[in-house]
Amino acid sequence: MTDGNRTDGAMPPGEALADAPGRRCPLHYRTRPAAFAVEAPAHLQGLEVLYVVGGLYGNELALDRVLDLFDAERGRKRLVFNGDFHWFDVDPGRFARVQQAVLRHEALRGNVETELADPDAAAGAGCGCAYPDWVGDGVVERSNRILERLRGATTPDQRAALGALPMGLRADVGALRVGIVHGDPTSLAGWGFAQEHLREAAHRRRVAGWFDEAQVDAFACSHTCLPVFQAIAARPGGGPRWVLNNGAAGMPNVSGDLAGLLTRVSVRPFDGPARRFGTVAGGVHLDGLAIDFDPRAWMARFRRDWPPGSDAHVSYAERIARGPAYDAAEIVRADG
Numbered sequence: 001m002t003d004g005n006r007t008d009g010a011m012p013p014g015e016a017l018a019d020a021p022g023r024r025c026p027l028h029y030r031t032r033p034a035a036f037a038v039e040a041p042a043h044l045q046g047l048e049v050l051y052v053v054g055g056l057y058g059n060e061l062a063l064d065r066v067l068d069l070f071d072a073e074r075g076r077k078r079l080v081f082n083g084d085f086h087w088f089d090v091d092p093g094r095f096a097r098v099q100q101a102v103l104r105h106e107a108l109r110g111n112v113e114t115e116l117a118d119p120d121a122a123a124g125a126g127c128g129c130a131y132p133d134w135v136g137d138g139v140v141e142r143s144n145r146i147l148e149r150l151r152g153a154t155t156p157d158q159r160a161a162l163g164a165l166p167m168g169l170r171a172d173v174g175a176l177r178v179g180i181v182h183g184d185p186t187s188l189a190g191w192g193f194a195q196e197h198l199r200e201a202a203h204r205r206r207v208a209g210w211f212d213e214a215q216v217d218a219f220a221c222s223h224t225c226l227p228v229f230q231a232i233a234a235r236p237g238g239g240p241r242w243v244l245n246n247g248a249a250g251m252p253n254v255s256g257d258l259a260g261l262l263t264r265v266s267v268r269p270f271d272g273p274a275r276r277f278g279t280v281a282g283g284v285h286l287d288g289l290a291i292d293f294d295p296r297a298w299m300a301r302f303r304r305d306w307p308p309g310s311d312a313h314v315s316y317a318e319r320i321a322r323g324p325a326y327d328a329a330e331i332v333r334a335d336g
Contacts, residue, residue: 029114029167033185033213036170044106044171048075052180052246052263054082054110054222058089058098059250061293061301062260066249067101069262069274069289080169082222083110083182086150088250088312090305095153099161109165110182110223111189115147116154117163142311149311170216174267176284179216183223186210193243194224195330204335208233211241217281218242220263226326227253227261227288229279231335240335242281249291251316252323254331260291277332288331295320 039045051070056063070079081102089095109117167188169180184190192210197203211219211232218241227247231240247253249260257276264270264287270278278287299320306312 029188031167031186031188033210035168036179036185036214036216038170040170040172044078044169046076047078047171047173048267049073049077050171050173050178050265051079052082052220052244052265053079053249054084054182054246055225055248055250056081056085056098057087057248057250058085058094059260059293059298060094060098061298062250062291063098063101065291065293066262078106078171080106080108080180082108082180082220084112084222086112086116087146088302088306090150090153092153096158099158103161106169107165108167108169108180108182109162112147113162113165114188116151117159139315142315145311173265174282174284176218176265176282177216178265179214179219181219181221184210184221185214185219189223191224193219193221193245195226195228195245198228198230198243198333201336204232207243208241216241218244218265218286220244220265222246222248226324227331229277229286229288229332231333233335239281242279242286244286246288251319254326254328255323257323257328258295260293261288262291264289277328279332
């Protein structure tokens, strides 16, 4: 994950050390879009409401709000935490509480959970973020150190539970076939669904090929830390497919709005002020819901574990206080 800024000493394209810790994409992260061309498991079929919550980052206040929103939903429903639910929670008690609450629901492992679970901590993947070259080396190095500190908050049993989590899920909401990933359908830490890449028409054509292989109508993801709901070219006779990237549940996602975001997929529209944006596909509502938590209380908790000068404070405090330099009008995009 990144702080959402393209500064901090970013190298020109092609000059970043792609094999350095934090930029490397381990082979065991690799996946195939065709792996999603299967029926959803029985408990994820026929859903009326699906929440996908990526990038909680150990924010307990955001977690409480997610659970309140989900509890208020009716009908056949499921909540999926799709990775990086740990990050800032270096206090062992907080880590345990977050993990216990998350694992009561469906969960995928993100790169954070995968690296925490890896018994070979010296394998060289660092934080496992597979950062692209527009992210500066300072961000990468700090993320590697954050992961190392976070590992100290864990127990062997907790790490084993994280290692047992899947890398992807299939779900059906109404007639909509949804693939759920952390990064993209080719890699657990893939950046193929990053809002930066999705601006490029050539890349969107590549993504359309992933949808063809996966035989899904939408991919819900996170990892790249900025939200985007991107339409992808339709198959003949059908409507557009959608990339549904919630950005971050545990941090602000746009300038001037300090709420986190989650992805809601439902056969019913959302009735309430939490809806920030959305669209409709095949009669199914695709919405980004605000996760409103007390920003002052969250900053106070954050600073207790990550005071000024610490790695997480340097990388994230500005975003937590003001939001990233990203406009809400950029989130929902047509193809072309």
